[in-house]
Amino acid sequence: MLKAYLAELILVISLLFSFQAKSEVKWNYVETREGIEIYKSESKELGSVIPFMAKGEINAPYRGQQILEWMIRLSESKENELVRPDAECFDIVLHTWALSNLPEAPHRIEELIMYMDKLYQIGNEKARPTRFSFNQVLSAWSKVKGPEASQ
Helix, strand or coil, X not given: CHHHHHHHHHHHHHHHHHHHHHCCCCEEEEEECCEEEEEECCCCCCCCEEEEEECCCCCHHHHHHHHHHHHHHHHHCCCCHHHCCCHHHHHHHHHHHHHHCCCCHXXXXXXXXXXXXXXXXXXXXXXXXXXXXXXXXXXXXXXXXXXXXXX
16 A cells, blocks of 8 residues: 555656646645645645545556646647657656556556557657656566466
8 A cells, every 4th residue: 555655656746847847837746634736836726736646545557647648638739738748757657557566557558658659650759668668568567467467
């Protein structure tokens, strides 16, 4: 449980640094009784707080992927091109999936890597899958047990 929570916290901090590097907006986080909240700038005005996760939930890969998909939607719709995800953003989510030991993790990682490659093929040089990306899928498949392991 603690390992999953630490993975979620690392994801939050990593995503904050990614957001901050691509935007003029300063992102911060605060740990509350309810979990971790991410908010913009120095003020926590109503509506600017983004509840991220409840403490103890083992949802880091799902939450990370939701944020990644949100970044993709914002950049593709041209609503905010500054949050266009790069390989580092994808790798954070891939790593969280690999750590999760969830049965769907290898498939999810493969899908994300294929999407990264698609983005790279259409001209997004920064989305090119890295060695780290592929190591995550190998790591996830190495943990698979049961009949799916032999496929």
